[in-house]
Amino acid sequence: MTWFEETLYREVGQRFIVSKTLYREKTEHQDLVIFENPVMGHMLALDGVIQTTERDEFVYHEMLTHVPIMAHGAVKRALIIGGGDGGMLEEVLKHPVEKCTMVEIDRAVVDLSIKYLPSICGKAFEDKRTELIIADGLKYVAETKEKFDVIIVDSTDPMGPGEVLFTTQFYTDCRRCLTPGGLLVTQNGVPFFQAEELKMTRSRLKPLFADVACYVAAVPTYYGGFMAFGWGTDNANARRQSVDAVRQRFDKIKLATRYYSPEIHVAAFALPRFIADLIA
DSSP states (O other): OEEEEOSTTTTTTOEEEESEEEEEEEOSSSEEEEEEETTTEEEEEETTEEEEETTTHHHHHHHHHHHHHHHHSOOOEEEEEEOTTSHHHHHHTTSOOSEEEEEESOHHHHHHHHHHOHHHHTTGGGOTTEEEEESOHHHHHHHOOOOEEEEEEEOOOSSGGGGGGGSHHHHHHHHHHEEEEEEEEEEOOOTTTOHHHHHHHHHHHTTTOSEEEEEEEEOTTSSSSEEEEEEEESOTTTTOOOHHHHHHHHHHHTOOOSSOOHHHHHHTTSOOHHHHHHTO
């Protein structure tokens, strides 16, 4: 029997059965593996860390997309940094956005996800509202003149090519790219094992935005319980909306989801005490 051993929590010993290795390549930027697991289906790993699986990708992608977009209420232009598997892009395009720009550093992740993970990306890369840019996200936000209502940072953990997407400079440039009242959201790992990642992001966002917070979701693949998502905006009312207010927006666009709901939207900001203490 072949196993994939995750390097992120090597001391814990998390591993997955590999029924079949579908693809493996050392790209220009990272070690990329796509394999099949009997329970989770096709799984994508970068530099030894699981990024997404067919079985539970909907939790992560729905929560990092629909929470900020529904909170904003009038998103026309969205920016995704990272997200090469296309799952985040597919969820953004469920909304009546005019354009979604996706900046991914590794073309191989996009191409191989289209080939091996079509259930995750669907036809998102073919949508006329999609603008795919293969470039360094750090450089893009530093140089672009475009403005966005929502910026979603779907990065790897702060290691390898994803490390620069946790810097003060990157967050500062993201803020410059936001329209008034715009929202920045980030993936911030599993606080039970990655407390410093969440604390670091909060400390770097706090001087930049009037309202800095985080919200959570339970993604089975990401070992250690709740996953945290960072939140930064100058619109303090964005995360303080009632279920009824979110429900009106949800019903208006007839959003099809498997995890996200107006009730989950509001409840996600109610943090377990150990997470609340981390960012106090």
